[in-house]
Amino acid sequence: MENVFFEGPVLWSQIDANMHLRHSAYADFAAQARLGLLEHAGFSMQVISPLKLGPILFREELIYLREIVVNDQVRVTAEMTRCRPDGSRWSFRQEIYRQDGVKAAIINVDGAWIDLEKRKLGSLPENLAKAFLSRIPKSTDFVFDEPKKTDSSMNLEDKFQQAQADSKTLSERPDNDTLLSLYALFKQGSTGDAPEEGPSNPFDIVGKAKHEAWKKLKGMPSREAREKYIALVEKLKSEA
Template identity: 60%
Template structure:
C-alpha cells in the first residue's frame, strides 16, 4: 500500500513573497495524515460513527527549500512514536519536491479524543491494529503507557 500523498501547489497556497505560505505546509501534512488513515480504514465516517477524532498537541515544521506555484509535491507519512494501543503518537511528514529535493519536515504529536465527552480516549482494538500499519521510522520508539 502506498502511504504517500501527492498534491499540486495552488495560487491560494502562496504568500506575499510568491512562495508557499507556512500554513500550507501544515495543510499538506494534515491531508497526508487523513489520506493514510482513510487507506487504513480509519476514515472520517468511522470516526463520526464512533465519536472519535484525532487531535494534535504539537506541530513543528522545519523549512528546507522554497516551494512555488504549480509545483507537484509528495508528502510521506511515518510513525516516529506510538503507544501499543495507538492512543498517543508522533508522526513525521516529509514534503518532497518533484525533483526529489526535500522542502520541509513536519513533526506532530497527537492522540484521539472522544468528541462527545471531549476527553482523550483510545481507539477500539481493531482500529488500533490498523493504525499500527502506518510505516514506522528507522528509529521508531514504542511509548510506554
C-alpha cells in the same frame, strides 16, 4: 520514495507576499497526507465517526529546508515514529518533496484521539488499536512510548495535553489577549524560550504579536509554563 499519501500542485492562493508557499499551506498538505494515510490503513472518517472519536494534534513542528513556489508539484510522506501500545498517543514524521525530488520540509506532529461527546482524550477499541499499530507504516527509528503513570512529570504531561484538547473545544472564543497568553504559555511549556527573531514577513501582524507574547516569558521554566497554561484553560472552562 515510500509512503506517499498526498500529491498535488501548489496553487496561487497558497503563495505568500514573498512569492513562496505560505506557512499554513505546509500544514494543510501534511494534514491531507495524514488523512490519506488513515484512509489507506482502513481508518476513514466513516469508520472513526461512529465511534465518536477524532484525531487531535498537541504539537506541530515545521522544519523548512528548500523553497517551494507556485506551480510546483508536491509529494507528502507520512510515517509513525512513536506510539503508545494502546494506540492512544502517537507521533508522525512527514516529509514534503518538490517535483524535482528535493526534500523541501519536514513536519513532526504529536497527537491523540479525542472523544467527541465527552470532549476528553479517548482511545480506540482494542481490536482497532491493534489494527492501527499493525497497518500504519513506521519509521526506521520507531519506538513504543510507554506511559509512566507513577512519574509526577508524566502526570503533568497528561494534564498539559488534556488542557490542549480542552482549549480547542471552549464554548466561547477567548479575547485576543487571552489567546496570546494561551499561545505564549503553550510555546514556552512545550518548546522553551522564543527565538530572538520573529516572523520575517512584515505583513504577518498576528505572527509578530504571538512572537512578542512568547518572548515576554523568556526564562520561565517549562513546568511553570505548563502549570499556568493548565490553570488558564481551567479558568476559561469554568467561565464558559
